[in-house]
Amino acid sequence: MTPNTHKTLLVILSQSPYSSSLAREAVDYCLAAAAFEQNIQLLFIGDAVLQLLNDQQPANISQKNVAKTLSALPIYGIGNFFVDHEALVRYGLSDEQLCLPIRKVTPRQMADMLANATHTLNF
Amino acid sequence: MKTLHILNKSPKHAFPASQCARFYSQHDSILLIEDAVYYTLPTTYPLFLAITELRALPTKPTIYALKEDIDARGISETTPNDVKLVTYEGFVELTASHDKSASWY
Amino acid sequence: MTTSINVDNEGFLKNLSDWSPDVANQIANNEGITLSDDHWEVITILREFYLTYEISPAMRIFVKSVKEQLGERKGNSIHLLNLFPGSPAKIASKIAGLPKPTNCL
Numbered sequence: 204m205t206p207n208t209h210k211t212l213l214v215i216l217s218q219s220p221y222s223s224s225l226a227r228e229a230v231d232y233c234l235a236a237a238a239f240e241q242n243i244q245l246l247f248i249g250d251a252v253l254q255l256l257n258d259q260q261p262a263n264i265s266q267k268n269v270a271k272t273l274s275a276l277p278i279y280g281i282g283n284f285f286v287d288h289e290a291l292v293r294y295g296l297s298d299e300q301l302c303l304p305i306r307k308v309t310p311r312q313m314a315d316m317l318a319n320a321t322h323t324l325n326f
Numbered sequence: 327m328k329t330l331h332i333l334n335k336s337p338k339h340a341f342p343a344s345q346c347a348r349f350y351s352q353h354d355s356i357l358l359i360e361d362a363v364y365y366t367l368p369t370t371y372p373l374f375l376a377i378t379e380l381r382a383l384p385t386k387p388t389i390y391a392l393k394e395d396i397d398a399r400g401i402s403e404t405t406p407n408d409v410k411l412v413t414y415e416g417f418v419e420l421t422a423s424h425d426k427s428a429s430w431y
Numbered sequence: 432m433t434t435s436i437n438v439d440n441e442g443f444l445k446n447l448s449d450w451s452p453d454v455a456n457q458i459a460n461n462e463g464i465t466l467s468d469d470h471w472e473v474i475t476i477l478r479e480f481y482l483t484y485e486i487s488p489a490m491r492i493f494v495k496s497v498k499e500q501l502g503e504r505k506g507n508s509i510h511l512l513n514l515f516p517g518s519p520a521k522i523a524s525k526i527a528g529l530p531k532p533t534n535c536l
Contacts, residue, residue: 267485275484310348318327318351325429
């Protein structure tokens with residue numbers, strides 16, 4: 204077994220925040236993985252960039268605020284956030300609208316992230 | 327590190343296949359299951375190839391489709407020659423022979 | 432005074448908006464706990480955590496956030512175990528009117 208420090212867990216999120224429970228499940232998964240001190244990277248692609256919008260107020264649709272739970276991840280020791288630059292552009296989102304400090308990546312970089320990850324999970 | 331890319335959504339959803347193409351690295355494979363097996367139809371297969379070849383690949387991806395899902399949908403007669411059919415058992419072998427699996431939906 | 436409060440089978444409030452300090456006292460009584468100032472400062476921290484992140488923290492992060500706000504003397508599992516015997520994160524969340532902590536790993 205290689206030590207945990209050499210393993211990378213790539214969590215790829217691709218769904219909008221309230222279309223399904225996947226956004227919540229991804230956060231729950233990350234919190235559980237963080238408890239085992241795994242090296243976790245989160246990559247937001249496609250509609251999942253919409254999870255990052257920091258002014259969500261979903262109480263009236265009886266949902267938990269996805270942006271708020273995402274912003275808790277750094278407290279749990281998860282600090283590697285990446286976003287599909289093209290998806291940000293498609294929805295016209297700017298940095299100040301996002302709930303996390305996040306690195307923009309190109310398709311080439313995303314393919315490399317997947318190729319280099321030890322494990323991956325798509326939500 | 328080899329990745330098995332799994333698609334399960336019908337051709338009306340362009341996003342999963344395009345993501346699969348963007349994340350594809352040389353030596354990876356693609357497996358079509360559930361409604362994604364409709365990509366093997368003569369009219370949609372060219373579309374699938376167009377999407378998955380968006381990135382200039384040195385080698386063509388190996389494409390598999392789940393036989394059970396093809397048979398269930400009555401489209402076994404039209405499977406393109408370059409799509410390899412696998413059974414559930416073959417599906418398991420594919421996941422074991424690749425370092426990881428990524429599902430695009 | 433005991434008004435009936437709407438809780439699930441584990442004693443967690445079904446509607447978070449039903450919470451009030453009186454309700455907290457009532458839930459605490461059911462747990463055999465009489466709330467002191469020491470309890471209240473922890474309950475306040477938990478509620479603020481939930482307001483910010485919509486997560487009930489499990490033990491590790493619970494201890495960490497209490498330590499950040501109240502220092503080492505109170506931000507440790509022994510102090511929290513004394514206040515909320517048994518399972519501090521779970522019982523404190525219950526009294527604070529929050530959902531059961533997830534990921535109690």
